[in-house]
Amino acid sequence: MDLKTLTYIVVGLSFALYIGIAIWTRASSTGEFYVAGKGVNPIANGMATGADWMSAASFISMAGLISFLGYDGSVYLMGWTGGYVLLAMLLAPYLRKYGKFTVPEFIGDRYYSQTARVVAVICLIFISFTYVAGQMRGVGIVFSRFLEVEILTGLLVGMGIVFIYAVLGGMKGITYTQVAQYCVLIAAYIIPAVFISLQLTGNPVPPLAFGDTLRGEDTYLLDRLNQVISDLGFTQFTDGNKSVIDIFAITAALMVGTAGLPHVIVRFFTVPRVRDARASAGWALFFIALLYLCAPAVGAMARYNLTDTIQSGPVGAPDGNLVYDERPGWFQRWEQTGLLKFQDKNGDGRIQYYNEARFPAEQAQQYGWAGNELTVDNDIMVLANPEIARLPNWVIALVAAGGIAAALSTAAGLLLVISSAVSHDLMKSTFAKGISEKQELMAGRISAAVAIVIAGYMGYNPPGFVAQVVAFAFGLAASSLFPAILMGIFSKRINREGAIVGMLLGLGFTFAYILYFKFINPTANVADNWWFGISPEGIGFIGMILNFVAAFIISRLTAAPPQRIQDLVDFIRSPRGAAAAIAHH
Amino acid sequence: MSDNLDTAARRYWAANLRTVAICLVIWFAVSYGAGILFADALNNFRLAGFPLGFWFSQQGSIVIFLILIVYYAWRMNKLDREFDVDEQ
Numbered sequence: 001m002d003l004k005t006l007t008y009i010v011v012g013l014s015f016a017l018y019i020g021i022a023i024w025t026r027a028s029s030t031g032e033f034y035v036a037g038k039g040v041n042p043i044a045n046g047m048a049t050g051a052d053w054m055s056a057a058s059f060i061s062m063a064g065l066i067s068f069l070g071y072d073g074s075v076y077l078m079g080w081t082g083g084y085v086l087l088a089m090l091l092a093p094y095l096r097k098y099g100k101f102t103v104p105e106f107i108g109d110r111y112y113s114q115t116a117r118v119v120a121v122i123c124l125i126f127i128s129f130t131y132v133a134g135q136m137r138g139v140g141i142v143f144s145r146f147l148e149v150e151i152l153t154g155l156l157v158g159m160g161i162v163f164i165y166a167v168l169g170g171m172k173g174i175t176y177t178q179v180a181q182y183c184v185l186i187a188a189y190i191i192p193a194v195f196i197s198l199q200l201t202g203n204p205v206p207p208l209a210f211g212d213t214l215r216g217e218d219t220y221l222l223d224r225l226n227q228v229i230s231d232l233g234f235t236q237f238t239d240g241n242k243s244v245i246d247i248f249a250i251t252a253a254l255m256v257g258t259a260g261l262p263h264v265i266v267r268f269f270t271v272p273r274v275r276d277a278r279a280s281a282g283w284a285l286f287f288i289a290l291l292y293l294c295a296p297a298v299g300a301m302a303r304y305n306l307t308d309t310i311q312s313g314p315v316g317a318p319d320g321n322l323v324y325d326e327r328p329g330w331f332q333r334w335e336q337t338g339l340l341k342f343q344d345k346n347g348d349g350r351i352q353y354y355n356e357a358r359f360p361a362e363q364a365q366q367y368g369w370a371g372n373e374l375t376v377d378n379d380i381m382v383l384a385n386p387e388i389a390r391l392p393n394w395v396i397a398l399v400a401a402g403g404i405a406a407a408l409s410t411a412a413g414l415l416l417v418i419s420s421a422v423s424h425d426l427m428k429s430t431f432a433k434g435i436s437e438k439q440e441l442m443a444g445r446i447s448a449a450v451a452i453v454i455a456g457y458m459g460y461n462p463p464g465f466v467a468q469v470v471a472f473a474f475g476l477a478a479s480s481l482f483p484a485i486l487m488g489i490f491s492k493r494i495n496r497e498g499a500i501v502g503m504l505l506g507l508g509f510t511f512a513y514i515l516y517f518k519f520i521n522p523t524a525n526v527a528d529n530w531w532f533g534i535s536p537e538g539i540g541f542i543g544m545i546l547n548f549v550a551a552f553i554i555s556r557l558t559a560a561p562p563q564r565i566q567d568l569v570d571f572i573r574s575p576r577g578a579a580a581a582i583a584h585h
Numbered sequence: 586m587s588d589n590l591d592t593a594a595r596r597y598w599a600a601n602l603r604t605v606a607i608c609l610v611i612w613f614a615v616s617y618g619a620g621i622l623f624a625d626a627l628n629n630f631r632l633a634g635f636p637l638g639f640w641f642s643q644q645g646s647i648v649i650f651l652i653l654i655v656y657y658a659w660r661m662n663k664l665d666r667e668f669d670v671d672e673q
Binding site for chain 2: 071073074077078081082084085089090093207210211212213220221222223238244248251252255274275278281282285286289292293296570573575577
């Protein structure tokens, strides 16, 4: 069977599975729509959180980024996992005990202020739409490459699937679909990783193969990789280019941002008890770690395979480079997508791939090289990896299904928090207080549907900024929502005025800094101009500190929160009675 | 609420904060410490095929994060029972 037919079958089967689950788990109350009736098993919730959290970026882009960044890629590995420690210990159990539906609801209640609640909704919507546009783009790319349909068709199919299970099933439908999507995406990630590890090192466990010796030799994979790429003028894989302070700030912003992302936090509202929320955070990190421990291995091996394929002989030897006309099938297929580009600068019909900025010029001249001839997009590393390693077609089909699963599951989680913020926080609690539960549920469904259409449009017509604003989503979550929630639990003294000023200051500062360096004056976006040497990706860390400091000072200068709020904090801190808290609804 | 209960609640909260503080110190030490601030120095040591600082930043810290959350969940469940605030 040819690859295309096989891919259609595998992706089709996975869609049938999601839709089947969606029909089986229809939501019938707002409680089921927002938080799956709080009846989700912690292990299932951990898997759902994993799928929810691991987006198209984690599945498709991360290993590719690490592949080219090497040590600098650690910011993603530590940043996107370390946040779960903060979530598990500082937020999840308490928010579960509080037992409401949304993140803005907690902020509004704790700070006895509708203004605080609306500020939180604004942060949430901005964070979520930024993120979801990227997911829809990912859906389009996977469809167009693997199923060879127009990006628009791919997007419409993706939107249709998300529509069915997010709008019908709400959180309940999404949760169980995400469990299925987790299984698809982790299988799709690990199977090729195992094959490639076996081929290169003979060790079938990718995280261990990463540190193992090459098959039949006693050279370590990492040592060989370092040598191969540094011969071509690239930075060694185990070294980085970023400054220590920048690595520190980016890791911190990603960690705190992860803990502040509303679609992740809300997953901990869906388990029955406080102890389940703690356990669930552990399961979530376990399921995420399965992929995140493989990712650097996949990145390193893909880089080695790619370099080894192109630079097939010794550096500088006349026949040391791959002949373009003899390029493998994956090369030709990825050229069609524009993610891989070759330009024969010296006209020798062979592919030269090296870092012309750092490779000694006289040596290049001596070899007859006229510059680097290959442009590789990060994103192809995971998707093309099975083909580069010549794995069977069913593995490639599975990777396509996995990429779509990763993008759809995250998109659905984000759309749900947008829709509950609109129907629950803006309509039911602020602007249309009189509506019945049935009307609220309908409003939730309609706003989910509208959000899907907007997301689809942004995926098809990405506003120029989408690719550059991942930093936005994390920076804003880190500098606005996380400190407000954390202080609301761990301090009884932080009051309404402090929290609102803190959120606005953190948000405003982070927003302005990113806006300036990414859009207003992008040419100034170099280390010399950054404050304290911190790039826009890491500035959320400073925004977070400003938020904390401002909230603390303003709270000291204004009246303490009323007694009932201090009692509320005491109530949140003690686990007993979380199950009973559900009865209030 | 009687004084007795009040003190118990305060002691429970203090024990909780201690647990979290210990975990976060380790969390900081493995990621920001071993993985970033002292990575270069640690890279002089090797763990199988890995320079040690590099290993902490790409794999070691993730494994330790996981162990920390498991420990925290176990320890808090135990504290909940000791202070009689667990959910029945």
